Amino acid sequence: MSAPSLPRIAFHAPLKPVDHPIPSGDRQMARLILRALEATGPVEVASSLRVYDGSGDAALQAHLQAAAGAERERLLSLYAAAPERRPSLWLSYHVYYKAPDLIGPHIARSLGIPYVVVEATRARKRLTGPWAAFAAAAEAAIEAADLVLCVSARDRQAVEAYGPPGQRVAMLAPFLDLPPTPEPNTADRRAPGSPPRLLTVAMMRPGDKLASYRLLAESLGIVAAHPWALDIVGDGPAAAEVSALFAPFGPRVRLLGASASADLAGHYRAADLLVWPGLNEAFGMVYLEAQAHGLPVLAIDNAGTGTVIRDGVGGRLTGPMPQDFAAALAQLLADLPALRSLGRTARAYVEAHHGLTAAAARLRGLLTALPKQVPA
Structure with missing residues (x-):
């Protein structure tokens, strides 16, 4: 039996294009998905238009709708003039009410090709209010998908609950390109008597991020009598x-400001524990990065963090209150050898469940199984 033919893929990340100048977990995941797709078959970034409204601005939404319309016309003209660039499948990453896909569904329908969404978040309560138009567009895009790949069980439940009959829905665990096997942690060579070093790596922006910083600060206040020091890597509004x-x-x-991705490894290697509550995180790429470098993690237990942290293996998951977080932190700080052991299991866990190679193989199987042509 011959191997299934590989689709030519058009890729789009409405929320954070792969060439966006500001680093974030969304941009990193978009780049990783692009790399995984490259192992699947020919792939091209079809558009770098960012379709994002963070404040519920009707004028901005109208402007982005018009910009997306121009992009749709450009792409259809391009594919007509250069048939060799015509995709046989369209895949968009991260579609939700603040960042709907205003391009992919139209192109896929016009060309009669499958349309795939990776990380779709349905928020029907947003169909009224300042994001109503964008929420409706996001809902329509997700419903139009021939395949929806979810990164968390919470998202999958909503997609399956409200999706059209017969829609294909599957899981794609968050993943990363594994760094080399960690050398012994530099924390093991720290001067005797030095306090355990904690690390936080997170953007500084209003909303859930700032709420996580508040919870972390309150938790540290509760354990102020314990020896510890904290480095915070991040910047933002x-x-x-x-x-x-x-x-x-x-x-x-110590507030260290933003750090280039290439420099984060040194921060991970110098720390004893990553501390980041992760309130309402979709999953949190930082948790995977830390564990891949042999650094255990501490986070609030929710549908997102539980996607990439196995409690008691690569880290700990706690209840939602500062007292819960502080109690778990105090327990971990009291047993540094056990903390080191937790870091070693973290690396093994990420290797087994969240590597790029395994994700690329799963994507290849899911995408090549799709029908080559869908009704236009």
């Missing part, structure tokens, strides 16, 4: 608020 939250801790907390 809420940097002043974050600085104020941790100012009472004085030199125990």
Whole structure:
């Protein structure tokens, strides 16, 4: 039996294009999906248009609708003039009410090709209010998908509950390109008497991120009598608020600013524990990165963090209150040898469940199984 033919894929990330100048978990995941697709077959970034409204601005939504319309016309003209670039499948990453896919469904329908969404979040309560138009567009795009790949069980439940009959829905675990096997942690060579070093890597922006910083600061206040020091890597529009939250801790907390992705490995290797509550995280790429470098993690237990953290293997998951987080932190700080052991199991867990190679193989199987042609 001959191997299934490989689709020519058009890729689009409405929320955070792969060439966006500001690093984030969304951009990193978009780039990783693109790499996984490259192992599946020919792939091209069809559009770098960012379709994102973070504030519920009707004028901005109208502007982006018009920009997307122009992109649709450009692409259809391109494919007509250059048939060799015509895709046989369209895949969009991360579609939700603030970042609907205004391009992919139209192109797929016009060309009669399958349309696939990776990470779809349905939020029907947003069909009224300032994001109503974008929410309707996101719902329509997700319903139009021939295949929806979910990164968390929470998203899958909503997709299956509201999706059209017969829609294909499957899981695609978050993944990363594994770094080399970690060398012994630099924390093991720290001067005797040095406090355990905690690490936070997160953007500083209003909303859930700032709420996580608040919870972390309150938790650290509860364990202030314990020895610890914290490095915070990150920057953003809420940097002043974050600085104020941790100012009472004085030199125990160092605000290091943003860091290039290539430099993060050094921070992971120098720390004993990654501490980040992760309130309402879709999953949290930082947790995978830390565990891949042999650094255990501590987070609030929710549908997103539980997707990439196995409690008691590569880290700990706690209840949602600062007291819960603080109690788990105090327990981990009291047994550093056990903490090191937790880091070693973290690496093994990520290798087994969240590697790029396995994700590429799963994508290949799912995409090549799709019908080559769907009704236009």
